[in-house]
Amino acid sequence: MTMLTPGLAARFAELTLGHVGRPWPFKLDQVLTGPDDVVAPAVLHPAFHGSFDWHSCVHGWWQLMRIARLFPDLPQAVAIRERADATLTAEKLGGERAYLDRPGTNGFERPYGWGWALALHHELERHDELRWADAMRPLAEAFAARLMEYLPKLTYPVRTGTHGSTAFALILALEWADARDPALAALIRARAVDWFGGDRGAQAWEPGGDDFLSATLVEAVLMARVLGDGFGAWFAAFLPDVGKGEPATLFLPATVSDRSDGKIAHLDGLNLSRAWCWFVLADAAGMPGLRDVAMRHLDAALGHVAGDYMGEHWLATFALLALGAGTAALPPQG
Template sequence: MTNRLDAFHATRFAGLTLGHLGREYPYKLDHVLTGPQDAMTPAALHPIFHGSFDWHSCVHGWWQVMRLLRLFPDIPQAAAIRERADVMLTRQKVEEEVAYLARPMAGGFERPYGWAWLLALHQELDRHAGREWATAVEPLARAFALRFHDYLPKLTYPIRHGIHTNSAFALVLAHGWAKGRDAQLAVLIEQRARDWYLGDRTSQAWEPSGDEFLSPTLMQALLMSRILPREDFVPWFDAFLPDLRSGAPETLLTPAFVSDRTDGKIAHLDGLNLSRAWCWRRIAAALPDGHIAQELGIAAADRHLAVTLPHVAGDYMGEHWLATFALLALEAGDDAA
């Protein structure tokens, strides 16, 4: 098993994810009932994203299979992915997903993790020439972009812990979509990142917490590598993690131990290992040749992948989402990705 994205991994991940994109139960709703009329099934509430245990996992499951389809168009699942996309990613179904956002008390629905993944999905669909998938999904992407426009100016403080509400992760994905599609949102994201993180120094990296799947420290650094030019990012990074040369903070270089993969929260730590590998590889690519973090970070990424890739499948608590983060980590090792 290699630490690069290849046809073996693509076939494995696509097979896993196709197995749960349409699996309606078990399902965890992010849904506020305002009366008995709101007690509805996942498929009734979300005609597209009612599989994969929860809405956001279904969204990034779609992102994953569509990205694999583009990168590896000859995998065995290619025809099945196209057929399912033609059936599910339609204007009518998207209209129903958009209408859900107008429901009472739906303002915080999937904020900001699901918002960001939907933008990433639309960005990926837009790369599939000759198909109507991106056009169909665009109204939903635009609806979430408007929510970012409203939310970011009033978010006084960033959310730093390494779960779904993490601000840096959402901004990484949203910024990728906004460039070339919403210049004002791209500028807003860049400004908020500077407001929140530019002055940070000497991170203690108090992680992991017991159910984190994102590294608060490395996600912040990855975001800054995206929005700062290299000549500004390098001194910021050196001040943010000044002790890397001596191997500190050690916690960022050491994979988290997962004691029970049937526990959905503890299983998050497999995702932490994969997201750290993704971050380290991307941060290393943003640094100049010879920087200490290149050698340390790439080695740390390999360690995190080695202990986690064998566990992408096995229990539904991890299987419904881990392949997406494995794809991020493996693709980050490809300079062409």
């Protein structure tokens, strides 16, 4: 049994190939410092000017490159590699790196886009062809340096279900740092314990009206990665009644009333990202029954990955996260 099938991977790839280079509509994250800053997104962001916004384009590429690696014989994988050769070049990614030297970019895509940029570089380094990873490295290292500067002065974590989430960005960044930057990995672990190590009895006042992450569950996934063997005791104190299905809000998929509204459509992403979290936590906490909760959330959202561009430009990434986690957690088949 597998959850992430070649058919689903091909469907996701087709959707995302259709928007990673789509220039309009596009939502800029930019501080204007003068009239010369008013230029087309493709000028500002030579590689990542599609998918409605910069971070969605970055994680769209993460999704595409992961599909190409996992399913190299798909026809779409050939198209992905050809598109990568045209887009993930030293010149274009150098332009992305140069953007960070502009005035007013200190908070650009912090921290969500930072985490996804590191995740993309980590994925690229898992490919046999390293030209894309080599081209991406300066940009990834620039965001890692920004994290090293930012995390010590972040007195309080951002506990939210949207792009500001500290925990979600650190989940992505930690995987990158563990492979190549011991100092950053140690800092992430230390700050995670500082911020979240004493948390007990989470009330889970969620979802908010435009959440696409569970603030409660992404914190738990981060601590699973940080604490290792100590996670079980922490999780038992953090969500002491999880075995009883409480807090109930975490077990009930969110209702999406209008998928043409970009913020309300976030709730499809919440269901997908919760599915991802529940699959991870079922394994980390040794509670296989949580896989059923993950499946309820996955079933609520998987049919809505396509349909309206407000969701279509990003939901497949979170579907891939959930399906990948669910597949990884499956027991061996006899």
